[in-house]
Amino acid sequence: MRKPPVVVLSGVRWDFLWQRHQALATLFDRAGYPTAFVETTGLANPGPSASRKVAARLRRTGRKDPGGGPFVYPPLVLPPTYRAFRVANRKLFLPRVARDLRGFLGERPIVVAYPPTRTTLDLIPHLDPRLVLYDLADDYERFPGAPKDIASTERELLVLADLVSCTSEPLLRKARRVRPDAFPSGPAVDYERFAALREHPPALPARTVCFFGHLGRERLDFEVLRAIARAGFRVRLLGNAERAEKGFLGEPNVEYRGEVPHHLLPAALAGVDAFILPYRMGDLTHAISPAKTYECLATGRPVVASPLPALESLSKHVYLADGPEGFVEALGNLEGTETGERVRARNRLARENSWEARFRELEDVISRSLRDRP
Known part of the structure; x- marks a missing residue:
């Protein structure tokens, strides 16, 4: 059977320091899942170099990783900080992002979500996912410049997600206050x-x-x-x-x-x-x-x-x-x-703790969840 598409809503750029976001997107792609790596939709207001980054995004709507990995998509959106930005994202920018991703991959992807922002929450319904995995990898409430309601939006994502994985014991304890079924999935290595x-x-x-x-x-x-x-x-x-x-x-x-x-x-x-x-x-x-x-x-x-x-x-x-x-x-x-x-x-x-072992664990959990659905 053809494997479903996967959309990774990353918290970092593809060419940033290699992290879990890129590793999992690469492994999904290698395993036969048509995969899109959506570069960060933002967490805080941008710094002085923002104009250069926006210009770079305008020059490229998406590209296939030169190394043969997943499709890398740099979304043009506003930071999830001010109400006006959120309205513009919801009405103007996110519908386009969703249309692009459907065009690249097809319908009803598995969504692997990272930053628990209003942008992520507003984008997910546009994607009509068959399953949402919130891969909790950071304590976003502690990030400098994070939206004031980040605790509230993270709680929304914890409730919305079908599966919640956590990369550390402190994050697991935090997630289980809302999702007792959250499970550990720590770092790994090539x-x-x-x-x-x-x-x-x-x-x-x-x-x-x-x-x-x-x-x-x-x-x-x-x-x-x-x-x-x-x-x-x-x-x-x-x-x-x-x-x-x-x-x-x-x-x-x-x-x-x-x-x-x-x-x-x-x-x-x-x-x-x-x-x-x-x-x-x-x-x-x-x-x-x-x-x-x-x-x-x-x-x-x-x-x-x-x-x-x-x-x-x-x-x-x-x-x-x-x-x-x-x-x-x-x-x-x-x-x-x-x-x-x-x-x-x-x-x-x-x-x-190789990435192959970690990915097999996650893939097994996702497959079981999809099989158990009515």
Whole structure:
């Protein structure tokens, strides 16, 4: 039987830092589902560079991913912040988005929804979906600039969705207040790609440590990074540094390599001895489960991380450290704490959490739900 179309209402752009949104869209497409990846419809009012982004969207109504992946659709909509914007979206922009998607894919898609905004809620009925999965991957109430009614619109989406999956234990507890049937579906890894780094074991004691991802000071603890660099470790950073702490990238022992496409990450990680996940502890990070965790573990290298609630269950595989002194101490002790069994255990855990395994779990839940419908 022909598989139904899938529309992923993403919270990020296709060419942004590779996340769960892109991974699942790619896996649906590979599995034979005609798939559209709808780039972010917005969460907050745009910054100064918005005009360039809008112009870019006007130049392209949609495109097939050059790598043979899903159809990428950049919707032309207004932010979900002001009442006038929402009215314009509902009456003018969203009907066009829905018409375009039906033309690309066909009728009655499965919808995988991310940002729980009024835009998402208003678009879903236009798509006439056969099933809606709300894949809860962030605590949107904590996002700077989020709409004032984001808690209310998220509750609406939780009630509307046929299925609710959550990427961390804190998000699961939150969702189950409204949806007791919400289920966990954590981060995963393109296992073979990152496991290739095991062919070149890391040096001990560790000399070069690495963080890859968005380098925003809202979530990343630059005091920890500074302490690690000043302790004599080479700190390699990969990612968007627009919101990095001013002046830090020019400090001694800091090696900034810019943004790297996801498929080129393993090559950019060559020579790294350990990974660091130095997140600020607070409301913005309380519920996150870092997407890169299993990618780091798949390499076999040690991982030193802030004690996020989502990482507590991985304490046998990740070194949890508090503050600058904790990170420096954990990195300095690796020569004595690392064992062959630790490396093998990290690798086994990553293999068990491959994207293929995670996708099979989600596909099975979706298929059962569709079969059980009257």
